[in-house]
């Protein structure tokens with residue numbers, strides 16, 4: 001072949017490659033997706049939640065913890081105000097209460113992300129685990145919850161090289177947890193390569209004071225994580241793979257992959273209903289809209305439920321959807337006694353009736 005011919009072939013190949021990657025990226029981000037409204041009855045915005053309710057976790061007694069004020073590089077946010085943790089009881093009709101933070105802790109740079117509660121069976125103490133991003137770092141805070149004083153007492157900050165891009169956690173002991181990393185690279189210029197090249201390089205890390213290990217890998221973008229009521233399985237949302245991955249917890253705390261369930265949306269946090277074992281997810285119907293946050297074409301919201309996830313035929317249902325006129329960027333949903341709480345990455349939170 002002549003030089004010109006080689007050049008033409010190379011340019012053509014490059015154009016095909018770029019085109020192929022462009023379409024793959026549109027597919028990954030569900031950029032084409034438009035929503036039809038699927039509203040629930042009697043939805044009301046939760047008072048006082050204005051800078052997101054990225055994660056919500058609810059206790060058996062109905063107390064829901066809300067993390068508000070995420071600071072996440074690359075995502076839009078409405079304010080630089082310090083993040084906060086609220087408690088709300090959805091059946092009481094009362095407004096959320098902001099928890100005071102005590103102890104040696106920098107509240108000014110608090111940027112709470114995924115949260116999880118662990119109850120010590122010996123003495124009933126409750127610990128709130130919070131993924132925190134102060135100054136764009138990634139670390140996990142452990143607080144003791146003192147209900148009578150509406151206070152979180154800071155106990156410990158955990159940093160580790162394997163906890164480099166933590167998104168969400170699930171606590172399994174007083175100082176033990178599983179955490180997801182939502183990126184492989186920590187360099188912000190390299191991060192976009194993961195989506196661009198469809199790299200399944202994210203993982204799940206097990207942390208205990210004695211040992212820290214990667215316990216599952218091969219995820220495109222590991223996001224929400226939670227545990228089954230019988231504590232035998234973990235569920236991880238692979239956001240960019242549009243699936244929920246089911247993992248078996250082994251005796252040595254490592255994980256083995258059981259299967260994945262397609263959800264057709266970019267699902268964020270996972271909440272597990274204790275009575276039924278159903279999974280509830282706040283999802284992003286369109287990833288491009290979430291990043292652009294155009295007020296004239298806002299990102300929407302979508303709540304998806306999975307029933308019978310361990311059976312051969314899990315049932316995946318869209319429970320709620322909104323085109324962004326009510327709630328922008330839903331990231332979590334949790335049912336409680338006929339109500340549904342829905343939180344968002346950087347917008348508001350809703351409470352609805354589940355009929």
Ligand SMILES: *[C@@H]1O[C@H](CO)[C@@H](O)[C@H](O)[C@H]1NC(C)=O
Nearest residue numbers: 037296297298322323324325
């Ligand atoms: C969302 O849908 C409603 C109809 O339910 C419509 O009035 C509104 O303009 C739509 N908003 C956007 C941003 O598409």
